[in-house]
Amino acid sequence: MKIYNFSSAPSILPAEVYERAAKEAMNYKGKGVPVTELSRSCAEYEEIIDSACASLRRLLSLPKGYTVLFVAGGAIDQLPAIAQNLMSEHKVADYVITGQRSKAAEQEAKKYGDIAIAAVSAGASPPYSTIPELKRSSFRPDADYVHINYNSTIYGTKFPQIPETGNIPLVADMSAVLLTEPFDMSKFAFVYCDCEQNISPSGMTLIIMREEFLTNSKDKAPTTFSYKKLAERAANIQTAPIFNIYMANLTFEWLESIGGIDEIKRRNERKASLIYDYIDSQSYFTAPVDKKCRSMMNVVFTSNDSSMDKKFIKAAAKEGLINLGGHPFVGGMCASIYNAMPYEGVERLVSFMRKFAQENPKIDA
């Protein structure tokens, strides 16, 4: 039985990436050494990092003046580093709260400066089911930066557009959404994301930042939080997670081979439409998220009956449609349909949803 994995994290990578890794990772470029054993002083080690950075720049049409960093650890590890690096002497930053994750970012930043909440998602049950409208006046004019979480894997929301912050640098956690559709990267001062969705195995964070923020970290911040030091090549202060970067490079090359970000957007829209259109066409399942803020990656839905939801998740798994359970904060279901999810996987899911709805009438229906 073909398995389709709808896990939000860690999550699927393209089959082509695994096939290539299986072929070459154990004997990298015929050197007789696995990728994992490339010495940090050898040319191939540097080449992998250079190649991944170059491919990413092409995919994102990254303007000049941005630095790309691959750092071991999760995006959450960057929260204190961002606050300590990007706040100026007067230490003022504004955070937009659209879920658990942006709340955690705000809580962490509060340790280091004067942090204000610029706006919070409306919605109580389920919470955070929309994205607040933001105006230039939502932010303090003297803020060192505005922080947002562009896509919520838990709540299934996504910013409908890049918020306008004027002269204030925009910092965005783009986990799960970077590389899934085109973004005007010049609008962002600092972007970071977990690589475990859409890029590589768990345990690495991608950072894209304007070079002007490459300062040494201030005060008593840890050395490994200094983006300047990290940019002088991670190898100088620590070994890079080279296997993860290798896998990221394969994923980037796969994206380039299929036609880049425009093509992946076309595919992603087609998959998301298939499931959202089905949900909107019937009443058994509903998607609680404000339509204009729906995530294209994380489709949150429910039968509005928690025991039926549990039955659905279990029955789906038996059919090879696994990890459809929603996050405990939300309940219900979450189908994560990342770049690597084939259209057939979503077709299989929608067929199963139809069948399940027919075979399991609700008591009060």
Next chain:
Amino acid sequence: MKIYNFSSAPSILPAEVYERAAKEAMNYKGKGVPVTELSRSCAEYEEIIDSACASLRRLLSLPKGYTVLFVAGGAIDQLPAIAQNLMSEHKVADYVITGQRSKAAEQEAKKYGDIAIAAVSAGASPPYSTIPELKRSSFRPDADYVHINYNSTIYGTKFPQIPETGNIPLVADMSAVLLTEPFDMSKFAFVYCDCEQNISPSGMTLIIMREEFLTNSKDKAPTTFSYKKLAERAANIQTAPIFNIYMANLTFEWLESIGGIDEIKRRNERKASLIYDYIDSQSYFTAPVDKKCRSMMNVVFTSNDSSMDKKFIKAAAKEGLINLGGHPFVGGMCASIYNAMPYEGVERLVSFMRKFAQENPKIDA
């Protein structure tokens, strides 16, 4: 040609580990899902972490009262976390300097408390070629802990025994040396190491700590520095680097299968004796490290002629003996002969050294 990789980092893992990973990692336990894609909410994800912890506990005969953590990132990322977690209110700690790495640890800790250097390795050229003698009186009686770096991969030294610190908790960076011979773990309060030698691919750190230090991090320390939070299972605040933990688990199982730490010590001693005995038996190559402090893992040696050293490194690579260059701080050669290095690799190296010495007489010899 069979390649033997003497890289100090990232470094070799047992062939058996790769063979098993190649067989099962793409379809973990027949679930149809690669290890890298196991959702953090699925049972297999937790099982891998539990299994790795249990196997490690058996291998090290770890006494009760210790917690095991696998954290994404390098050992260097732990330096500020150790200082911020382990120092009490009065913030006093003593550091022993035996190389670049312990110096970096001391520099980082100085940001957070009253740090004293208890002792420094003697040796100027090359530096750090011995381990200082330590007495109970080397340390301040009110120190919250003593920090050492047990083995230096750069300088090729190793503590001849665990230093006696009395009631003062001993904190040790055991990178490259943990799991290579038995240690009385009850003597340590906190042990951490890069996993890129002897455990798993680069990008993960192993921490073994007395439970009494599982406090929330103090003051304005980052949340991800809180060992208490991390011990409540990394999954709660961040996704674990599950592929690395999976590989660590395979390495631990391999160690158990060959007979555990006593057997690996026997093998390691046999390999180290082969090369050190050869070096001591002739005058072409010398090993600069104080004999009683020689690392069993990182064999530093030189022909005492830097251009000849370069020729040696290049010629050895042509014979499949790769990454023998010493660290730029030391020059010369460094043969890292970790757990996974077969005896044959060291035999090949020693044969090559003999041949090279015969074929390349020194001008002034």
